[in-house]
Every structure is written in C-alpha cells, then in structure tokens.
Amino acid sequence: MNALQEIKGHFATALAQLTGDPGPLLAMIRPTQDGKFGDYQANCAMPLAKQLGKAPREIAADLVASVELSDLCETIEVAGPGFINLTLKDSWLTRQLAAAQQDERLGIENAQTPRTVVVDYSSPNVAKPMHVGHIRSTVIGAALANIHRFLGHRVITDNHLGDWGTQFGMIIYGYKHFVDAAAYRKEPVSELSRLYKYVRVLMDYHSAVRKLPEAREALEKMQLAQERVSATEASGKSEIKQKKKDISRLNEKIAAQTEVIEGLAGTIEKVKADAALLSVANEHAAVGQAVLDETVRLHSGNPQNREYWDEFLPYCLEDINRLYDRLGVRFDYILGESFYHDQLGPVVEDFIERDLARESDGAICVFLDGYEAPMIIRKKDGAYLYPTTDLATIQHRVSEWQADTMLYVVDHRQGDHFDKLFDAARLWGYTDVEMTHVSFGTVLGDDGTPFKTRAGDTVGLEGLLDEAESRALAVAKAQNPDLEEGRQAEIGRVVGIGALKYADLSQNRSSDYKFSYDKMLALRGNTATYLQYANARVHGILRNMNVSVESLRGADGELIFAEPVERQMAIQLLRFSEALDDVLVDYKPNLLCNYLFDLAQLFARFFDQCPVKDAGSVELQQSRLKLCDLTARTLTTGLDLLGIEALDRI
Numbered sequence: 001m002n003a004l005q006e007i008k009g010h011f012a013t014a015l016a017q018l019t020g021d022p023g024p025l026l027a028m029i030r031p032t033q034d035g036k037f038g039d040y041q042a043n044c045a046m047p048l049a050k051q052l053g054k055a056p057r058e059i060a061a062d063l064v065a066s067v068e069l070s071d072l073c074e075t076i077e078v079a080g081p082g083f084i085n086l087t088l089k090d091s092w093l094t095r096q097l098a099a100a101q102q103d104e105r106l107g108i109e110n111a112q113t114p115r116t117v118v119v120d121y122s123s124p125n126v127a128k129p130m131h132v133g134h135i136r137s138t139v140i141g142a143a144l145a146n147i148h149r150f151l152g153h154r155v156i157t158d159n160h161l162g163d164w165g166t167q168f169g170m171i172i173y174g175y176k177h178f179v180d181a182a183a184y185r186k187e188p189v190s191e192l193s194r195l196y197k198y199v200r201v202l203m204d205y206h207s208a209v210r211k212l213p214e215a216r217e218a219l220e221k222m223q224l225a226q227e228r229v230s231a232t233e234a235s236g237k238s239e240i241k242q243k244k245k246d247i248s249r250l251n252e253k254i255a256a257q258t259e260v261i262e263g264l265a266g267t268i269e270k271v272k273a274d275a276a277l278l279s280v281a282n283e284h285a286a287v288g289q290a291v292l293d294e295t296v297r298l299h300s301g302n303p304q305n306r307e308y309w310d311e312f313l314p315y316c317l318e319d320i321n322r323l324y325d326r327l328g329v330r331f332d333y334i335l336g337e338s339f340y341h342d343q344l345g346p347v348v349e350d351f352i353e354r355d356l357a358r359e360s361d362g363a364i365c366v367f368l369d370g371y372e373a374p375m376i377i378r379k380k381d382g383a384y385l386y387p388t389t390d391l392a393t394i395q396h397r398v399s400e401w402q403a404d405t406m407l408y409v410v411d412h413r414q415g416d417h418f419d420k421l422f423d424a425a426r427l428w429g430y431t432d433v434e435m436t437h438v439s440f441g442t443v444l445g446d447d448g449t450p451f452k453t454r455a456g457d458t459v460g461l462e463g464l465l466d467e468a469e470s471r472a473l474a475v476a477k478a479q480n481p482d483l484e485e486g487r488q489a490e491i492g493r494v495v496g497i498g499a500l501k502y503a504d505l506s507q508n509r510s511s512d513y514k515f516s517y518d519k520m521l522a523l524r525g526n527t528a529t530y531l532q533y534a535n536a537r538v539h540g541i542l543r544n545m546n547v548s549v550e551s552l553r554g555a556d557g558e559l560i561f562a563e564p565v566e567r568q569m570a571i572q573l574l575r576f577s578e579a580l581d582d583v584l585v586d587y588k589p590n591l592l593c594n595y596l597f598d599l600a601q602l603f604a605r606f607f608d609q610c611p612v613k614d615a616g617s618v619e620l621q622q623s624r625l626k627l628c629d630l631t632a633r634t635l636t637t638g639l640d641l642l643g644i645e646a647l648d649r650i
C-alpha cells in the first residue's frame with residue numbers, strides 16, 4: 001500500500017473539479033518533514049487559488065470538504081496561508097502494516113502500467129583492465145534494474161561491451177611483436193593485459209612527442225597574452241575589475257596548460273628513463289597508425305585478425321566475469337559492439353535512403369538541429385563509429401525486445417553523444433520510446449582530482465575490491481574477535497563489497513564523489529556498514545528472545561504506539577513503497593539509500609527508548625517485535641535491491 005498514491009488519488013478527483021490540469025498540483029502533495037504538520041502535506045491550494053483568483057484558505061477548505069479520506073486520515077486540517085495537513089489514522093496504519101507483515105513483498109504493489117525497460121550498464125571496453133570508473137555504471141545500473149523488476153516491470157539487462165574497438169588492434173599488434181609465449185600459455189589474461197599496457201605506453205609516448213612542441217607554443221602564447229593584459233593601463237573601477245578578471249582567467253588557462261605539458265613531459269620522461277623501452281619505442285615509431293590498421297583489418301574480415309580476436313575475447317571475458325562474480329552482478333544479455341557489426345552497413349543505407357543522412361567531405365553525416373557538428377555515421381575511409389553501433393543497438397532493442405524505455409548508465413562525459421544519438425533515433429522514427437542517459441559523475445581521490453594510484457595510473461577494480469574486503473575484515477575482527485575465521489572472512493566480503501557499492505549508490509549520481517575507505521566502512525553515518533549492523537542487531541533481538549517470526553507474522557493484534565518513535569517507525573516502514581517510486585522518477589538510487597538510513601536511525605532511537613523484552617505487557621512486546629521484524633525485512637529487501645547482501649549476524 002502506498003499512502004501517498006492513495007491520498008493523491010483522492011485529491012486528483014477533487015482537483016479535477018477545479019482545474020483542467022491537476023498534475024503539477026498533485027506533485028505538491030508530499031510527506032512532511034516534521035510531525036507537527038501531520039504525516040503528509042498538500043501545498044496545492046496556494047497556486048490553485050492564484051489560478052482561480054480566490055483566497056488560498058478558502059480553496060484549501062473547499063478541497064478538504066471534497067476529498068473523501070475518512071478511512072485513511074484521522075484529521076485533515078487547513079493551516080497557515082492554506083497548507084493542508086493530513087494525519088493518518090493509527091488503525092489504518094496498523095492495518096496496512098499487518099498486511100505488509102503477511103506479504104512476501106511487504107505489501108508493495110506492482111506498477112499499474114508495466115513497461116519493458118532495457119538497462120544498458122557496466123559496458124566496459126574489454127581487453128583493458130576494469131578500473132574504478134566502471135564501478136559506478138555497474139552498481140547504479142544493477143540497482144535500477146533490480147528496483148524496476150521488483151516493481152513489476154519487464155527488465156532486460158544488456159552489457160554493451162566494447163569488444164570491437166581499437167583496444168583489439170592494440171593487443172593484436174602487441175601480440176605480434178611483443179608476446180612472451182610462455183607467459184601467455186601460463187596466464188593468458190595477464191599477458192594480454194600486459195601487452196595492452198605496453199602498447200599503450202608506446203602509443204602515448206609518440207603522441208606526447210608529437211604534441212609537446214605545440215603545447216609549449218600554446219603556453220607561450222597564453223603567457224604573452226597575460227603579460228600584455230598585465231601591462232595595460234586600467235582606469236576606473238569597472239576597467240580595473242575587468243582587467244583583474246582577464247588576468248585571472250588567463251592564469252587559470254596557463255595553470256591548466258602547464259599541467260598538460262607536465263603530463264606530456266612525464267609520459268616522455270618515463271620512457272626515456274628506460275633505455276631498453278626507449279629503443280623499442282624508437283623502433284615502433286608508427287605504432288599509432290599500425291594499431292589502427294590492425295583494427296581495420298579485423299573489421300574488414302581479415303582471417304588472421306579474426307582468429308586472434310576469437311582467441312583473445314574469451315580470455316577478456318573471463319577476466320571481467322571474475323569481477324562480476326565478486327560483485328554479484330549478472331546480465332540477461334551481453335551483446336557487445338561486435339554483435340552489431342553486420343547491421344552497421346544497412347543502418348547507414350537506411351539513413352541515406354530516407355534522406356536523413358548525407359555525404360559531407362566523404363563522410364556520411366546526420367545533421368541535427370541545435371548542434372554545431374553533425375553526427376558522423378560512416379567515416380571517409382568507410383569505417384563505422386560508436387554512434388552507428390548505438391543506432392543499430394536501438395533498432396535491435398526495439399524490434400527484438402519491444403523496449404519501452406532504454407536506460408544508458410554511462411558517465412557524464414558521454415552526454416553529448418547520447419543527446420545526439422537520441423535525437424537521431426527520434427528522427428529515424430523511434431519517437432515512442434523513452435531513451436535516457438542516466439549519467440554519473442567522476443570518482444575522485446582525497447585531493448579532489450580523479451582517483452588515481454600513487455604512480456598516477458587509474459585504480460584497478462580488482463585491487464579496489466581486495467582492499468575494501470581486507471579493511472572490512474579488520475573492522476569485523478575488531479568488532480568480534482572471537483568469531484571463527486571462516487565467518488570473519490564471509491563478513492569481510494559482504495561488508496567490504498557492500499560498503500564499496502553503497503558509497504557509490506548513496507551519492508547523488510550526477511555529482512562527483514570522493515572515494516574514502518574509512519568513510520565507506522564507518523560504523524556510523526550513511527554507510528552500508530551502518531545498515532548491515534542495524535539489520536543484524538534487529539535479528540539479534542529476535543534471536544535472543546527465541547521469537548518464531550512465522551507465528552509473529554501470523555499473529556493478530558494491533559500495533560501499539562506507546563512512544564512517538566514507534567508511530568514514526570510505522571510511518572517510515574509504510575513509506576518503503578514511496579521511496580522505491582521516488583527512485584524511478586529520476587533514476588536515483590540514492591533516494592532509497594536515504595530512506596534506509598532514516599529507517600535505521602529511527603530504529604536506533606527505538607532501540608534506545610523502547611525496551612522489547614521488558615516491554616511491560618505481552619501486547620506491547622508483540623507490537624514491538626513486529627516493528628523489529630518489519631524493520632529487518634525492509635532493510636534486507638532494500639539492501640538487496642541495491643545489490644548489497646545483508647547478514648543476520650555480524
């Protein structure tokens with residue numbers, strides 16, 4: 001049961017008699033932050049009064065008189081300038097929770113109009129080691145898929161692997177020139193990964209050598225400009241202000257450019273410091289072009305490169321599957337870019353035939369309103385691009401799976417790509433499908449810049465999981481030194497992985513966030529660890545009192561609200577379904593995290609103020625046990641939807 005939906009439903013009828021467009025007004029009915037104002041508050045009388053040219057309190061009174069909520073609400077009162085405060089009836093509340101208690105789904109109803117939702121997430125470029133950035137897409141995508149599914153939508157998860165790009169050109173080139181055959185036989189995955197990194201170093205070196213002089217020239221120009229501006233006379237307040245502004249803007253540019261130059265020089269230095277590497281780099285001066293050539297040969301069906309690809313791909317998949325297993329993530333489909341290869345030609349032809357794309361400088365382009373540059377779908381040399389594959393993917397998802405919604409959980413830097421892609425797809429006729437880029441920010445280190453290792457490399461995902469687990473193990477040992485080792489390791493795994501996922505999910509996804517092991521594993525605060533410990537504590541109460549949860553759930557008897565916190569808990573438990581709905585409005589799993597955190601905090605207060613064993617009466621004890629059981633089930637279900645395991649005992 002969803003109280004908010006129920007209330008909105010009744011208001012919708014009442015509002016429809018006063019206005020043609022009740023939608024935005026209904027959105028103004030919300031849970032209250034403060035119990036003083038009841039449990040829910042409707043703020044729609046004020047704007048409606050404005051529309052109708054009447055007094056807000058009068059409209060509020062009309063609404064109160066015409067909504068029929070006597071079953072649900074104890075009181076509906078007009079307050080202040082025209083707020084409507086609604087307080088739920090305790091008897092109604094208890095009835096709902098009794099029903100939740102007996103229901104496997106905690107009383108949460110399925111969506112009235114189920115949709116087919118395709119979630120495109122994780123989607124790493126294989127053959128490169130997965131890094132910290134991949135965790136965001138993987139955990140956010142998995143949570144959104146779980147929540148949609150739980151609410152009765154048909155969900156198809158699809159890992160759109162980058163399995164057809166230049167990185168294969170790189171490992172083919174690497175394999176041909178640098179493979180250590182014995183190492184490859186023994187541990188193919190790590191040898192391929194070494195080859196990838198090795199070729200990357202060579203390519204980056206040559207690209208840095210090429211770019212450095214231009215970068216230095218650009219810096220000199222900026223410095224000259226800065227000197228010129230500094231030397232100009234400025235008189236009067238506004239001129240001085242403008243001059244200051246110009247100088248500071250130029251200084252910022254200079255600082256950024258200096259960093260670029262340092263980066264390039266560092267890349268060159270690293271190679272130069274290693275004489276053997278430098279000589280290899282010099283022998284492979286054309287590595288960049290050669291890698292592109294290998295990629296083109298793969299795409300055009302060269303049998304040898306195709307054979308290499310067939311051989312390498314399973315190793316790459318083995319590598320990422322190990323991580324997915326550790327993260328407990330599964331996909332319904334793993335249709336990588338390679339899957340669409342044969343459809344790219346026909347997609348481009350179709351665009352041309354329908355006059356939606358045309359040639360420009362030899363390339364085939366889709367010109368879209370509102371963008372400076374067109375979307376290129378076939379390059380001059382005949383190669384297809386990332387957007388071409390994505391167009392074929394949309395076609396596939398709609399024709400094969402009848403997708404109503406497609407969610408792309410991909411980092412914010414691809415915003416422009418998706419804006420164009422969706423516009424092009426709509427032009428192509430996909431107007432009835434919702435396509436949303438569920439974008440997310442960057443994972444930052446302590447210093448506020450993108451999270452890197454000390455050596456300046458991206459942080460590998462595997463090492464991250466290892467570290468989180470071993471730190472969680474230390475926490476578990478400190479909390480419970482006598483626990484048997486196997487159990488401790490299990491707790492380390494569940495708490496470590498849970499902390500890592502939750503640290504990510506609990507952030508507003510569009511912001512960058514700072515990665516910190518200490519914060520994510522803190523026993524207090526909005527962390528998975530806090531929720532997992534709270535859940536285990538509730539189980540501890542039930543266990544210590546030898547409660548049979550089956551008979552508890554079947555038992556009659558009203559909830560008793562002896563202390564205010566008990567009623568607050570009941571309301572919060574009832575709001576689980578609202579929290580899940582909220583997540584899907586803007587695809588924000590952090591709203592579920594906030595909800596669970598609030599619930600766990602309320603439980604902590606309840607635990608302090610409301611003795612269970614010594615409740616004083618059998619009825620009150622029973623009522624408190626029911627609240628405990630519902631709390632544990634809500635925490636466990638909520639964590640499960642976030643892809644996080646809960647333990648009965650920690």
Ligand code: ARG
Binds near residue numbers: 120162
């Ligand atoms: N492989 C891409 C990358 O790592 C992400 C793919 C996202 N999904 C998509 N349909 N474009 O950047």
